[in-house]
Amino acid sequence: MPPLKQMQKQLTDFITGLSRKQQMLLVGAVVLTIAVLALFAHLISTPDYVPLMTGMEPADAQALGTKLAAKNIAYQISPDGKGVNVPSDKVDSSRMEVASDGMPRSGRLGFELFDKLNWGQTEFDEKVNYQRALEGELERSIQTLRDVDSVRVHLVMSTESVFLDRERAAKASVILKLHSGRLSEETQLGIARLVSGAVDKL
Numbered sequence: 001m002p003p004l005k006q007m008q009k010q011l012t013d014f015i016t017g018l019s020r021k022q023q024m025l026l027v028g029a030v031v032l033t034i035a036v037l038a039l040f041a042h043l044i045s046t047p048d049y050v051p052l053m054t055g056m057e058p059a060d061a062q063a064l065g066t067k068l069a070a071k072n073i074a075y076q077i078s079p080d081g082k083g084v085n086v087p088s089d090k091v092d093s094s095r096m097e098v099a100s101d102g103m104p105r106s107g108r109l110g111f112e113l114f115d116k117l118n119w120g121q122t123e124f125d126e127k128v129n130y131q132r133a134l135e136g137e138l139e140r141s142i143q144t145l146r147d148v149d150s151v152r153v154h155l156v157m158s159t160e161s162v163f164l165d166r167e168r169a170a171k172a173s174v175i176l177k178l179h180s181g182r183l184s185e186e187t188q189l190g191i192a193r194l195v196s197g198a199v200d201k202l
Helices: 003-016 020-045 058-070 088-101 123-142 185-198
Strands: 049-054 084-087 148-156 171-178
Touching: 049 058, 049 088, 058 084, 058 088, 084 088, 088 123, 088 185, 123 148, 123 171, 123 185, 171 185
Parallel strands: none
Antiparallel strands: 049 084, 148 171
8 A cells, every 4th residue: 555545544444433522623723823824924925014104184084095106105094094104114114215206294293212111221321322222213214316326414403492592403414425316305305204204403
């Protein structure tokens, strides 16, 4: 008898030798195993979504989702309807798309700040780290442009004071090194909108 048919006969004999209850338990275990494997495969294939914009009006969130879909960018509306999430590997390019088309009337660009909390930080340390994180996020987004070889973003955050002459508006400078040629006016406007939309009072 060929080895394959012999194995099949042994398996058949094993199953028929089980009681009705044992057969049902075996079928249940097989179904459960298949379900777990299918779930695991689904989780692996599902992209990790992160916030693109938050704090939006629901209508603006839906409109932004429509724009992203038109550009073949997957998205999810947040459960509260006021934010839009995109795959983590698409967040930078999505920001540039949003900025190029014009920022929505409401909301702000979302970004991941700090993975670890440092309870020993002072308020000044937190402000400095926030500024550095924001500069890094903007640089990473602008770096996705095809014509950009390298980029540096420098921010001066706004300050508030009870004395009007001591208040300071936010400022930003973006230094680009291009591969060749010049950026189009549309791309320049997109970069300006991206930076101004991410920095409060800029």
